[in-house]
């Protein structure tokens with residue numbers, strides 16, 4: 244299905260205008276199901292970032308002074324238009340990312356929930372006050388937007404991750420410069436066109452594209468007040484370092500290695516289904532993927548045969564056709580497929596046992612796609628190369644432990660701390676796990692404990708750099724600064740009729 248026509252250029256959106264700069268460096272946006280090029284993307288530098296920040300800065304005073312309930316109206320209209328375009332947007336997500344249509348629906352649905360949360364901004368922004376803190380003196384605190392804020396996104400949730408950022412940032416009264424992942428910029432291009440229709444004023448949201456050069460320009464720009472970043476840990480750490488060095492408020496969410504503890508008393512059927520979904524949903528390209536299972540005691544013997552059966556029954560295939568959807572789609576690129584396959588090789592050489600092997604999977608109707616089948620690999624030990632890094636692919640590593648304490652210690656010895664889950668029927672084991680595991684989002688019989696819009700996305704350790712997390716009330720806190728006013732009036736005013 245290689246197209247012979249020239250792929251379109253994904254434009255920038257600056258000050259309410261769609262622009263296609265004539266840049267020397269262009270990236271390619273792939274359809275991972277086909278190995279074809281869908282579009283090219285301008286790899287922006289300081290000049291384009293300067294223009295976007297200038298547009299956002301110019302739009303800020305008016306937008307800041309727009310009453311919160313009017314800002315909310317734009318969000319209400321955006322929500323309705325996003326619903327109208329829902330299925331079309333989802334097919335676009337599935338096409339540029341490779342995830343299944345049902346996973347794309349989850350991606351956009353979770354994102355729309357943030358828009359819905361942002362519709363409540365008048366309530367969310369309310370301050371606090373205390374009358375008569377001293378005789379005749381009142382005090383109140385209220386929230387003010389920061390100014391121009393920027394968002395930098397990864398490839399794995401083309402709708403959701405940008406929507407973790409712009410709805411709340413904008414509803415709070417900031418203006419926004421977004422840099423979507425250069426691998427999946429088309430979804431936010433379509434969503435921005437919807438925001439334009441929803442009446443988002445020019446300059447309130449601006450889109451630039453590219454990679455490190457564009458990001459560095461945002462990090463160094465004196466008019467950018469805050470940075471929201473989501474991506475891999477090495478980049479997140481560096482973004483936090485550079486951004487704070489330049490005096491910005493930074494929230495930087497990084498990678499993960501999420502442990503799933505399987506207790507011997509877990510419900511077999513439901514656990515196996517949830518573990519399969521957690522590990523192989525979105526082809527494992529999720530920061531909340533349950534990529535490492537630790538079977539405690541007899542749990543391995545009870546659960547693994549059923550899990551292996553389920554995993555080997557999964558159908559892998561192209562996701563860009565509405566009618567025929569597989570259980571799992573392609574990974575993002577040929578390079579990423581090679582990297583993940585290399586990690587499976589290394590894991591096997593390191594002594595682990597491959598139970599279901601996704602390497603060399605053949606997909607007849609899409610031979611050029613970047614496919615890798617679901618891989619279940621058992622008897623992985625802590626020294627195995629698979630355990631040294633985030634795999635971010637359709638691979639579930641299984642480890643063994645004698646006790647819950649041993650399993651939790653294994654989870655806590657690795658560097659990340661996004662999610663962790665336990666499958667058990669014991670309230671005591673679940674409570675012990677919840678209290679002692681060093682991860683910020685915990686699932687109890689829930690494989691992917693990703694919080695919805697109303698809660699913060701509370702990664703710990705090397706999965707998050709910063710103080711205030713993305714989403715929920717922490718998101719509102721991040722995108723606003725407080726002003727506390729202390730008031731005293733000396734008299735009623737000379738000669739005024741109400742004076743005592």
Ligand code: NAD
Nearest residue numbers: 396397398424453454455458474475478496497498499530
């Ligand atoms: P990535 O770190 O390669 O890229 C993320 C963003 O940073 C992109 O916009 C990219 O253009 C930019 N970037 C890349 N290298 C850079 C550099 N050296 N300097 C400045 N900017 C740079 O991540 P990815 O491969 O797009 O996404 C996958 C990663 O994102 C995984 O590690 C995953 O766990 C993580 N992720 C984390 C969360 C979370 O909430 N913790 C959510 C989604 C994804």
